[in-house]
Amino acid sequence: MADIVKGKTAIATGxxxxxxxxxxxxxxxxxxxxxxxxxxPLAVYLGSDSAADIAGQIFSVRNNEIYLFNQPRxxxxxxxxxxxxxxxxxxxxxxxxxxxxxxLERSEDVFNWDPV
Numbered sequence: 193m194a195d196i197v198k199g200k201t202a203i204a205t206g207x208x209x210x211x212x213x214x215x216x217x218x219x220x221x222x223x224x225x226x227x228x229x230x231x232x233p234l235a236v237y238l239g240s241d242s243a244a245d246i247a248g249q250i251f252s253v254r255n256n257e258i259y260l261f262n263q264p265r266x267x268x269x270x271x272x273x274x275x276x277x278x279x280x281x282x283x284x285x286x287x288x289x290x291x292x293x294x295x296l297e298r299s300e301d302v303f304n305w306d307p308v
Contacts, residue, residue: 197219197222197223197224198223198224199223199224200224200225201224201225201226202216202219202225202226230256231253234253238251248263249263267292268288268292270285270288270289
């Protein structure tokens with residue numbers, strides 16, 4: 193198996209305990225880079241009757257942390273009745289919209305602590 197997984201990345205869901213943890217450990221011992229993502233409990237909960245009133249939300253799992261993200265919403269529009277050309281966009285888009293762009297921080301800048 194080492195030849196198959198060495199140098200590859202394996203995403204191991206349910207690797208926090210039980211057989212998932214054992215498989216993740218084995219893959220790591222065989223040379224794979226293992227990314228642990230235990231999102232199964234959240235998925236099961238969201239599919240249950242207890243979460244029937246939760247819809248349209250964006251969640252993320254990072255080890256034992258669960259994050260709720262904001263929904264993407266329009267915040268400003270630019271319009272041209274006759275449509276746009278690439279040249280018009282080059283002169284008008286950035287001045288109109290760039291001040292509202294979302295900063296693309298790296299994960300280490302946003303999450304300045306180790307996953308729990």
